[in-house]
Amino acid sequence: MDQYKLKDLIDTTKEEIEKEVVENLLPAVVQEAGNFLFDKGVGMLACEIVGSVVPVANNVRLSFKQHRLERNVSETLKLIQSKQNELENRVNELLENNPTFITQITEALLDNIVDEIQEKLVEYNVNGYINLLKLEHTNIDLGLMFFKTMSQLNDLDIRILKVYSNQETYGESIVSICNELNLEHNQIQFIKEKLE
Structure with missing residues (x-):
């Protein structure tokens, strides 16, 4: 499969994410994760994650919260990239047949990791996210229940x-x-x- 750098995928999805905005608001993520190689489907998922946190980053006023956000998003992208071989076909199938599930489950993941203080919890949340994506029969209610439980x-x-x-x-x-x-x-x- 063709692989693309995250920066290149962000450039091709400018309708949703302005590259300049991403680079200004999430500089550590762009610097650290921008050269990650992704297959197209998982790369689009990564772009959705970065794009979803831009409004949050815009509202972050304190630098320690900004750094935590950047650290958590970078860690999320690293973990997704490490599992992309097993995810690629499934993500493409979900993007085609059930894009609402991907959007909702990604939002639930981001709700949990944006302000997460404990780095290990980011890993647990992302692993759960990946496993939810891999399920043959997706159910948003079960996914939301997982993330609600993890948040507690x-x-x-x-x-x-x-x-x-x-x-x-x-x-x-x-x-x-x-x-x-x-x-x-x-x-x-x-x-x-x-x-x-």
Whole structure:
């Protein structure tokens, strides 16, 4: 398949995104991710992600929020680029047959990552997004439920959930998490009750 640089794809979609606006509002993203190579379908998805955060970036007044936005969008694009081989055909199919799903699920992803403080949560959200795109039978309600749930969790919640669900946690246990983070049993109990 032909591959395109993100900057080139942005140039070809100027009706939706003005290149100058993107370069001024998201300079780190353009500098860092602009040379990423994408297949056409996944590249269009990446352009939609960048274009969707431009209005948000325009409203960002504080530089630390701008940097967080840029970091999160860059991380999102890196993760999508790393999975593009497995996504390309599915994204093209969705763009043709169910573009509303892609738009809505992308907006839900962006709602979660735009102001996300914990970098690990960006990764969890993007992985969920990718898995939702790969589903044969898409359902926006289930997708929105996933993102709503993710918006209520933090990295510690997910680590504790993994331990309680008996997933492989690379040797993590409640005791090791408590020791690492200097937590007391009642704090873990509070997290467990929240998860229940």
